[in-house]
Amino acid sequence: MSNIAIFDYGAGNLFSLKAALERNGSSSVSIVADMDRLDKFDGLVLPGVGNFDPAIKSIERNKERFVKAIEHCMPILGICLGMEMLFNNSEEGRSPGLKIFEGEVIMLPKKRVKVPQMGWNNLEIINKASRLLEDIRDSSWVYFVHSYHVTTKIESIVVASSEYGIHIPAVIEEGNIFGTQFHPEKSGNTGAAIIKNFLRVCKNK
Secondary structure, eight states, rough: OOOEEEEHHHHOOOOOHHHHHHTTTEEEEEEEEEOOTTGGOSSSOOOSSSSSHHHHHHTTHHHHHHHHHHHHOOEEEEETHHHTTTSSETTTTOOOOSSSSEEEEEOOOOTTSSSEEEEEEEOEEOOEEETTTTEEEETEEEEEEEEEEEEEOOOEEEHHHHHHEEEEEEEEEEEEEEEEEGGGGHHHHHHHHHHHHHHHHTTTT
């Protein structure tokens, strides 16, 4: 069992994510507005709700504690916007990102696809040793709601991609840090399995 914190950017309803974590094995899930007591938790989730600049502003006040949590090997899962914030910058806003990974966030190609992408798409698993994707079958379907996507030259962190006019990084993973461009809490049985894998990492950290 694991005790999980969801960081609240103040932008929306996080209770479906909270319910998904609880349903899939978390003993306790708390929605927190600061990171003062992260040491109480086994893992941290950065949700996919909100816009880039306000979300960055809310987390910037906690960046020192956030970086310390990474250094102390706390498992962290960024979902959609939560994953995008881990990179250098985003076309959605003017604020710099958290710069945990090299790369930027750009808009989906409007001339080639409908933006935002809202719906199911399948995963192309690149790294079968991924802990987040353990026992997830290649071509499994997951649910996306986004207008932007990550670009990075660090190919080693991209463990799954998805095709939507272009190849987009769908899952990133390095050490204790994980990210999904899609919403696992809305992705049926596959999403539930991914959440369970994250909670297993939190339990065994």
